[in-house]
Amino acid sequence: MNFEEIYKTYWQKIFRLCMGYFNDCDLAQDLTQETFIIVWQKLSTFKGNSNIGTWIFRIASNNCLRRIEVENRMPKSALPFDLKEENEASIEPKLNLLYRFISELNETDRIIISLELEDLKQAEIANIVGLKETNVRVKIHRIKEKLTQKFKDHGQS
Amino acid sequence: MDNHNIDFKNIWQQQNGDQPDLKALRSKIISFKKSNLRKLLLCNILLVVASIFIVFIWYYYQPQFITTKIGIVITILAMIIFILSYNDLYSYYKKIDSSQSSNDYLENLILIKTKQKTLQTKTITVYFILLSLGICLYLYEYTRMMSLFWGIFAYTITLAWIALNWFFIKPKTVKKQNIKIDSLIEKVTLMKEQLE
Numbered sequence: 001m002n003f004e005e006i007y008k009t010y011w012q013k014i015f016r017l018c019m020g021y022f023n024d025c026d027l028a029q030d031l032t033q034e035t036f037i038i039v040w041q042k043l044s045t046f047k048g049n050s051n052i053g054t055w056i057f058r059i060a061s062n063n064c065l066r067r068i069e070v071e072n073r074m075p076k077s078a079l080p081f082d083l084k085e086e087n088e089a090s091i092e093p094k095l096n097l098l099y100r101f102i103s104e105l106n107e108t109d110r111i112i113i114s115l116e117l118e119d120l121k122q123a124e125i126a127n128i129v130g131l132k133e134t135n136v137r138v139k140i141h142r143i144k145e146k147l148t149q150k151f152k153d154h155g156q157s
Numbered sequence: 158m159d160n161h162n163i164d165f166k167n168i169w170q171q172q173n174g175d176q177p178d179l180k181a182l183r184s185k186i187i188s189f190k191k192s193n194l195r196k197l198l199l200c201n202i203l204l205v206v207a208s209i210f211i212v213f214i215w216y217y218y219q220p221q222f223i224t225t226k227i228g229i230v231i232t233i234l235a236m237i238i239f240i241l242s243y244n245d246l247y248s249y250y251k252k253i254d255s256s257q258s259s260n261d262y263l264e265n266l267i268l269i270k271t272k273q274k275t276l277q278t279k280t281i282t283v284y285f286i287l288l289s290l291g292i293c294l295y296l297y298e299y300t301r302m303m304s305l306f307w308g309i310f311a312y313t314i315t316l317a318w319i320a321l322n323w324f325f326i327k328p329k330t331v332k333k334q335n336i337k338i339d340s341l342i343e344k345v346t347l348m349k350e351q352l353e
Contacts, residue, residue, distance in 0.1 A: 004179060007179060011176045012174065015172075015176070016172050016174075019174070020169075029174055029175070033182060036182055037182070037185065042256065045256075046256075058257065058259070058262075059255045062262040063255065065262065065266075068344045068345065095172060098165065106351050109351070117166050128258060129258060129259045129260060129352060130257075130258030130260025131352055147163075
């Protein structure tokens with residue numbers, strides 16, 4: 001797979017991952033770009049003994065995780081929810097809620113649930129974050145419960 | 158609890174961002190590379206220029222005393238140590254493989270941040286000691302040419318300046334750096350614990 005194909009195939013997926021992590025459109029856009037810069041730089045070192053998707057998702061996840069400084073500067077809970085809705089009036093409120101609720105989870109849970117919703121196999125998720133598959137399964141189950149509860153508390157189900 | 162009544166996957170995948178074309182990314186790659194190198198280059202150039210300046214003094218003024226020569230060497234050494242450890246830190250930081258699993262990645266991030274903390278503190282201390290020693294030795298020959306009063310005066314001013322750096326500026330810089338790094342290490346450690 002050459003860089004152009006990778007860029008076309010994975011851009012939206014990585015964007016969603018970053019969006020789930022930060023729930024900030026501009027930041028997600030920047031981080032996605034950053035991820036592809038790293039992918040571009042490192043593509044020659046990709047050995048091909050693992051799935052290229054796993055490899056790219058690892059880079060993207062780690063890139064989100066290392067942005068601790070950004071997060072410290074911008075406490076999400078303090079952001080008014082309506083702020084984003086002007087630009088995204090056409091998008092269902094559920095979509096906004098989902099991304100907001102995910103971004104309120106702890107850091108690694110955000111990554112895990114994003115990968116799950118991106119339809120990755122649990123074995124692959126385990127491989128990306130460095131956990132056992134059974135742990136991933138348990139975590140995903142708990143996160144989904146948490147999200148469902150948040151939706152219910154918000155009067156949606 | 159039944160969580161199958163909300164189709165998270167379906168909602169999730171409706172999110173789409175504006176994908177910039179490849180050209181925009183390419184130009185970003187170039188500017189990214191440039192800005193990465195700029196800071197490092199600037200630091201190195203500054204120190205190399207300072208070293209060249211000292212070598213120039215050696216040739217131009219032809220110092221007679223061994224103390225002056227030792228002083229010059231120690232000063233250059235201080236700068237070289239500073240450059241080397243700064244470069245080392247930079248390359249070390251770049252070496253963290255971002256394509257490893259998040260668990261390993263976070264572990265390495267903690268290691269690197271801890272190393273950075275020690276290195277910063279140690280480097281600054283060594284740099285200050287060597288630089289102060291170098292300057293004091295270097296000054297000796299030239300103050301010998303002055304009257305006693307001006308000689309003492311020159312040393313007093315120099316030592317006062319060194320003391321100011323040593324007792325106020327250095328601890329303040331180190332403290333500021335450490336507070337920042339400590340909070341980062343703490344945060345990364347917490348994230349790592351989430352994966353245990």
